[in-house]
Amino acid sequence: MSLRLPGVPKLVSRYRAFDLLATLVAVVRTDGSVIFANAALEDAIGISRRTIQGTPFGDFFTEPQILRSALEGAADNAFSALRYEALVRRANQETFPVHVIVAQTERRGETIVELLPLELQAKQDREERLIDQAQANKELIRNLAHEIKNPLGGIRGAAQLLQMEIESRDLIEYTQVIIHEADRLQTLVDRLLAPHRRPHVVGDVNIHEVCERVRSLIMAEFPRGLRVVRDYDISIPEFRGDREQLIQAVLNITHNAAQALAERIAEGDAEITLRSRIARQITFGKQRYRLALELHVIDNGPGVPDSIKDRIFYPLVSGREGGSGLGLTLAQTFVQQHHGLIECDSVPGRTDFKLLIPLP
Numbered sequence: 568m569s570l571r572l573p574g575v576p577k578l579v580s581r582y583r584a585f586d587l588l589a590t591l592v593a594v595v596r597t598d599g600s601v602i603f604a605n606a607a608l609e610d611a612i613g614i615s616r617r618t619i620q621g622t623p624f625g626d627f628f629t630e631p632q633i634l635r636s637a638l639e640g641a642a643d644n645a646f647s648a649l650r651y652e653a654l655v656r657r658a659n660q661e662t663f664p665v666h667v668i669v670a671q672t673e674r675r676g677e678t679i680v681e682l683l684p685l686e687l688q689a690k691q692d693r694e695e696r697l698i699d700q701a702q703a704n705k706e707l708i709r710n711l712a713h714e715i716k717n718p719l720g721g722i723r724g725a726a727q728l729l730q731m732e733i734e735s736r737d738l739i740e741y742t743q744v745i746i747h748e749a750d751r752l753q754t755l756v757d758r759l760l761a762p763h764r765r766p767h768v769v770g771d772v773n774i775h776e777v778c779e780r781v782r783s784l785i786m787a788e789f790p791r792g793l794r795v796v797r798d799y800d801i802s803i804p805e806f807r808g809d810r811e812q813l814i815q816a817v818l819n820i821t822h823n824a825a826q827a828l829a830e831r832i833a834e835g836d837a838e839i840t841l842r843s844r845i846a847r848q849i850t851f852g853k854q855r856y857r858l859a860l861e862l863h864v865i866d867n868g869p870g871v872p873d874s875i876k877d878r879i880f881y882p883l884v885s886g887r888e889g890g891s892g893l894g895l896t897l898a899q900t901f902v903q904q905h906h907g908l909i910e911c912d913s914v915p916g917r918t919d920f921k922l923l924i925p926l927p
């Protein structure tokens with residue numbers, strides 16, 4: 568690799584803001600040598616930026632000549648931005664596909680090369696969709712629940728008055744059905760409104776306390792045939808958050824797992840693993856975080872039915888007899904209040920719900 572060029576540190580500071588981006592960015596000279604590499608690029612290639620800076624950027628591509636002609640084109644003002652697909656080589660010689668965007672800067676002789684890893688782009692799209700979807704859900708739910716709540720009180724009250732007026736036992740049965748069903752709906756509506764009504768109580772949260780609480784609740788409900796395995800990384804620091812909300816989120820997910828495991832519980836080999844890890848330099852949505860907590864709830868059940876796989880976080884989507892389809896919607900809302908995200912990866916025999924929460 569060639570020598571570092573003189574004057575690099577001074578130039579670099581102008582581009583520091585690129586470190587906040589999730590996409591990989593390099594600023595290069597017309598001769599292809601790197602002036603600046605951002606943190607995401609450093610991570611993706613697996614080489615420190617001190618080493619990347621000053622070396623020909625083409626060295627990191629399987630076809631360096633395409634980059635070379637793109638840079639020449641940029642220098643000759645042949646275009647303002649050029650895009651093409653390429654393969655980037657990591658330090659360990661693995662390659663990964665990227666979408667390359669070569670764009671001029673105002674400074675002559677300095678070109679910005681942005682690399683969007685193709686899998687990252689697909690992941691970003693998916694996560695943005697999840698976030699948008701959860702936002703839309705929240706509003707829909709709140710409005711709908713309020714609309715239902717008001718007339719419901721009236722219906723129940725009227726049925727009660729009616730019940731006091733009538734004598735026939737048979738007719739009273741009807742009013743009781745109305746009252747009973749109104750109460751059931753009321754409970755549903757209260758659950759729908761729960762995340763919006765209760766204030767977000769912020770304190771120090773220890774994620775393992777949350778897991779232990781969920782574990783004991785689940786063990787109490789499913790005392791036989793189910794093993795709940797703990798696999799904790801105890802170095803995870805406490806963070807600011809709403810403990811009760813997080814317990815509810817993890818409980819909803821774990822409860823689903825236990826319900827899905829009914830057959831295996833009967834056979835006695837059902838297993839749920841609660842696994843906590845720290846993830847570094849992680850991106851979700853378009854944001855990049857230095858540290859995040861990763862909590863997996865993994866079960867060895869039959870998996871999420873294909874027919875609802877894309878929609879499980881939507882309200883009222885359920886694959887279960889008698890399910891109201893709110894558990895995951897609420898869990899996602901609670902986790903998003905912590906700027907986090909829940910993802911699901913499920914095949915028969917292994918379903919993994921992953922909660923991601925940024926750490927300070």
Ligand SMILES: Nc1ncnc2c1ncn2[C@@H]1O[C@H](COP(=O)(O)OP(=O)(O)OP(=O)(O)O)[C@@H](O)[C@H]1O
Binds near residue numbers: 887889896918
């Ligand atoms: N671990 C899992 N394994 C298999 N299917 C799952 C799992 N977790 C969720 N599902 C599926 O996703 C659906 C939606 O779950 P969600 O918790 O939102 O609603 P629900 O469990 O049906 O009802 P509620 O939680 O409101 O009582 C479930 O009905 C189930 O079909």
Ligand SMILES: [Mg+2]
Binds near residue numbers: 895
């Ligand atoms: Mg549920």
